[in-house]
Amino acid sequence: MSQTVADLRVERKPKLSETVVAAIRKQLLAGEVPPGQKLPTEGQLTETFGVSRTVIREALAKLAADGLVEARQGAGVFVSEHISTTFGVLAADMGAKDSVALNVLEVRLAIEIESAGLAAIRRNAAQEAAIQEAFFEFERLLLASQPTGPADLAFHRAIASATNNPFYVEMLDVLGRRAIPCDVTSPWSTELVQSDEYQRGLQREHLVILNAISAGDAEAAREAMRTHLTRSQQRYRERLQARQAYYANSLKAASTE
Amino acid sequence: MSQTVADLRVERKPKLSETVVAAIRKQLLAGEVPPGQKLPTEGQLTETFGVSRTVIREALAKLAADGLVEARQGAGVFVSEHISTTFGVLAADMGAKDSVALNVLEVRLAIEIESAGLAAIRRNAAQEAAIQEAFFEFERLLLASQPTGPADLAFHRAIASATNNPFYVEMLDVLGRRAIPCDVTSPWSTELVQSDEYQRGLQREHLVILNAISAGDAEAAREAMRTHLTRSQQRYRERLQARQAYYANSLKAASTE
DNA sequence: TATTATGCAGTTGTATGATGACTTTCGAAA
DNA sequence: TTTCGAAAGTCATCATACAACTGCATAATA
Incomplete structure (x- = not known):
């Protein structure tokens, strides 16, 4: 067969x-x-x-x-x-404020870059398959015009898992819950997040990461992940500004009624 | 009992x-x-x-x-x-605690590498001075044949602080408390940690980091920190093996009595 | 009374047999 | 030759039973 x-x-x-x-x-x-x-x-x-x-x-x-x-x-x-002294304290201190969110995203960046490098070296067949699976799932959802957030999360999670260091997964779980911007219900994100162009861009970056990991090239994997996340940071900042503008407008509209 | x-x-x-x-x-x-x-x-x-x-x-x-x-x-x-020999070999005779410590150290590595890069870009004059100060303090203690551990910690902490992202410092504090091997009371570490040669090596690596940060070269700073920490990892592994050998000997000695 | 010994209930560690789900192999039929 | 399917091999899960250990309450002892 x-x-x-x-x-x-x-x-x-x-x-x-x-x-x-x-x-x-x-x-x-x-x-x-x-x-x-x-x-x-x-x-x-x-x-x-x-x-x-x-x-x-x-x-x-x-x-x-x-x-x-x-x-x-x-x-x-x-x-x-030790487990909660490591992660519980962290989670406790993190408010959901935006300035905090950006800082957290930055920590997540550090974790994920190194994850990608380690995954390239240490992944096994099943783990690599899981990463690919998440990638294709993203593709499928994209074609079906459905929210891709879960697949995106799964992609990054699969990479963390492929490091064979459970702490990376845990860190990502703790950090990701706050930092990953996939709020499809909010008005300021629907336009941005769900635009095909936006998600196509994400997927292109994902592909570069996937290829580097499959090739076992740690350096390339780190670099690909770095560009992916720094761009995500940038996109997140833009979205924050868009949201602020939205609120400003709605406030103005409300006051004129 | x-x-x-x-x-x-x-x-x-x-x-x-x-x-x-x-x-x-x-x-x-x-x-x-x-x-x-x-x-x-x-x-x-x-x-x-x-x-x-x-x-x-x-x-x-x-x-x-x-x-x-x-x-x-x-x-x-x-x-x-892909049986990663480095990973597997040491996990072979290692207790769960040691394995956890190595994993935590690996997370710390991710955090600190990115810290160095950000510090190179974002540091202000006072922060750069603090890093230099810690460096010189290490030097002073080394010449005075005193324990350099605190200065070492301060050096890394100053760099994290220079990122202007408080979470990096917090992460370092939380992770460092568990992962930093400063067990001066144990017989296997006194020889290694306190040897002049060992600490001279640390200081050389510190200098490379310091220079890169002062030059504002993020890429170089990350690279310098990466080599510094991967070497530290290696040294830590060697110390674990030394400890195992120590126990093996003491057990043998006990059984012959 | 204070201390130690004992027993019991609860929990994890191990053994055993049975059944379901899945993969591989191999031979028979088209 | 190719395709199909049956059967054996293997892991996944379930159910049950017993052994080993812990913590605690109670009884026995000095």
């Missing part, structure tokens, strides 16, 4: 344990269980997630491998102490 | 899966199974190691999490194509 282009879009069904890992990780990063605190028992998690204990155990093992939790036989599974 | 000195070093009884992970990882890194090749089935491994499938599966999951192998349902478990 030959390999077609479609095969590259590996739509590999995620393992149950991966779903559980994602869910628990999200909760932990959100600080729903304080560090040092005990997680629900495997039995309880079995009920809440509706899967067998095997799956729960595999998920917890993965989280333990990432250093997020520690299991103590006879006692329970506990959230690692 | 009191905790004796021995308790501190003994660590807990290793799980069976950890033993299996270590064994398989050793074989993989020794190249006994070529990349892309299929591993023995879970059933065979069960017999080989004399443990249950549960344990084998947990071990394989751990290896997959580290990116060493990939499981394909219905086909088998395969060795990853």
Whole structure:
């Protein structure tokens, strides 16, 4: 059997344990269980997630491998102490103000540039496929005139994941939630974000990154990611100004009524 | 029940899966199974190691999490194509804590590289002076044969501060507290860290960074910081190995008594 | 009373068997 | 030769049981 282009879009069904890992990780990063605190028992998690204990155990093992939790036989599974001192504090301090958002975006830039370089070196086949998958998904959504935000996020997340350093993913999760501008509901972004030209440009930049990573060229990958993100920064700034102008106008309009 | 000195070093009884992970990882890194090749089935491994499938599966999951192998349902478990030796080799005998520390250090690397570049562009006179000040302080302490750790930290902190992005400083503080190896009480670090030659090397690298920032050359500053930190990573890895050797020796000494 | 020993309930670690889902192989049929 | 499908091999998941360990309450002891 030959390999077609479609095969590259590996739509590999995620393992149950991966779903559980994602869910628990999200909760932990959100600080729903304080560090040092005990997680629900495997039995309880079995009920809440509706899967067998095997799956729960595999998920917890993965989280333990990432250093997020520690299991103590006879006692329970506990959230690692350091995790939230690293990321919780950070998340707590970040207000949603714009000046902050720009600064956060800048930190994210640092993280992602290095991610791209490491991904080029360390990625495995599945991880590379995941990046490609996100790329094609973006393409598909673009052709279907649907919001591409999720695919964009997935693309960057897949790259972070390909570093094989879980902290990069976590950083991106924490930072990205605030910094990624994909607010399709707001009036100032619909025009900009959803314009085909805008998204085509994004996709062109994505392609350069993807090629560099596939080629295993760390230097090129970093450079491609740098130009992509600095341009995104620029676009974000422009959008902020557009929004301010919009508000100014609506205020003026309201006052004249 | 009191905790004796021995308790501190003994660590807990290793799980069976950890033993299996270590064994398989050793074989993989020794190249006994070529990349892309299929591993023995879970059933065979069960017999080989004399443990249950549960344990084998947990071990394989751990290896997959580290990116060493990939499981394909219905086909088998395969060795990853690109076993990054640098990454894998050290992960081989490393506890989870060390692995986490290295990952955090890697994130810090991303942050600091970008800091250097931004500092080169955005620094003001006072900030540049602060960086120089830290540099000279390092020099002074070195000549006086005093611990240079604080000055080193101050140097990096001053650079982060010169980005005029408070988050860089905050990130550095949070990450640095965990990742900076300044364990002067431990026997394996005193020799290495405090050697004049070692610190002279640091200072040479610092100088390159300082010059690049003063010249306003962002690209050069990033590059200088990158080499500085990657070398630091390397030194840190070597120190981990030295520590392992130390423990191995002390264990051997203890067993011959 | 104060301290130690004991037992119990809860939790994680491991073993075992069964079933579903998926991949590969290989032979039969067109 | 090519195509199709059946069957074997393999991983994924479930369910159950028992062993090992922890924390805590209670009883036994000095």
